[in-house]
Amino acid sequence: MVLEKGLLVSDLLDNNAMVAIVLDRNGSVLFINKTYLVILGKTEEEIVGKFIGDITPESRAIIVLKTGKAIVGYNWSINGYKMIACALPLIKNGELVGCFAYSLFMDIWDAKDLMENLMFELNMYKNEVHNLHSARYTFADIIGQAQAIQNVKNLAQKAALHPSITVLINGDSGTGKELFAHAIHKASSRSKLPFIRVNCAAIPENLLEAELFGYEEGAFTGARKSGSPGKFELANGGTIFLDEIGEMSYLMQSKLLVFLQEREFERLGGHRPIRVNVRVIAATNRNLEMMVEQNKFREDLFYRINVLRLEIPSLRDRIEDIPLLVKYLTPKININLRTNVTDITDDALGILSKYNWPGNVRELENVLERSMILADMERSSTISPNHLGFMKVKLDYPCSGSSGKLKEVLEEYEKQVITKVLEETRYNKVKTATILDIDISWLYKKIKKFGITSHNL
Ligand SMILES: Nc1ncnc2c1ncn2[C@@H]1O[C@H](COP(=O)(O)OP(=O)(O)OP(=O)(O)O)[C@@H](O)[C@H]1O
Ligand SMILES: [Mg+2]
Structure with missing residues (x-):
């Protein structure tokens, strides 16, 4: 098809069936179509020549300009x-x-539910793929000089030497519980055998039993013809990592208890006892003692898994490790994001050291990623305070309305953060879960728990 000569970009793109924007290499707007101007409520003069990050900070175009790779089919609200x-x-x-x-x-309203369900399934399969890999981290990957983390590391190294001891890892979100589970497996005599992770929160309750113990042919509608081994069988000889064990239903807890007592089980729909030799490592960010008191976690199971307990310190309790962590994380992020940021000013480090870090090391990673992209966009190789401006929003999260009891304060805070991000994403749960770096099933639970309501949910 030959286009008429003299047809301009604007002739092609100025239609009300789409919004369109063209940016130069530095992210400045070269062209924006009228439909987009109407939606933004701006004039052409207000937009053209401006940096896209100042107009729509969440723009994926910034990432495209960074990576040179297309991003196709994302939600843009x-x-x-x-x-x-x-x-x-x-x-x-x-x-x-x-x-x-x-x-x-x-109208993506109709598609929204469908998409969320698909994302849920996709996440499950992603986890599966992730699980196929064996343990990836060693103790050398656990960074920290603070006494608090050194003590846990020493204890974990001792646990590694006893390959049958059950280990319970406790700690806030993002403190490195999974890292510890990997490292224990890698340093143990089981290291050549499988390390299988099961995220108890991500698997729907009715599937968890089959997931853990496997099933025989015809055990339920949709069961595979040849049956399927469960995670315990797959982990035989190695380690099974029961992540987010605090989210396991009471019924499943009983079944797990029976396994831990007998060290054998039957597949769903099967009658043959199967004996396996696995080390169990369980992790949770919940207070299991309190859950036991509230009859939400079985006391007998708690004692079975609370054999050797690792309490991973929160980042705010080892703030002195921040410079070390920054030094360790920046080269890794440079490789992932193809940035070239190698330094940080003392002022910027000061900001990082004053922050409360509710999301711990994972949040530090996210903050560094964002600031390094911003620095790199300015062709700067040093993170300075102006690349951390977005942290102010986080520091400003209000925390009123709670009694002052730590648990309630934290819950109130959690509720407010979740509500705020839900509002920011216009109640897009997939996006909210991505931003908060939590599992969508966990988000659903929180929405239900906190009674967050909106006609958009
Ligand atoms: N001590 C550490 N040194 C280096 N990196 C760390 C450390 N602790 C955590 N990380 C990094 O932070 C991220 C979160 O760690 P991890 O997934 O192990 O946390 P978690 O406690 O399992 O979190 P959650 O409760 O949310 O599942 C990972 O990318 C991990 O590599
Ligand atoms: Mg984890």
């Missing part, structure tokens, strides 16, 4: 308009010269 969007790199003579982002209008 702005001023109440919900769209599916694409951001494509513009390449000229083999060089990245800009980015073209456009959206397709459609």
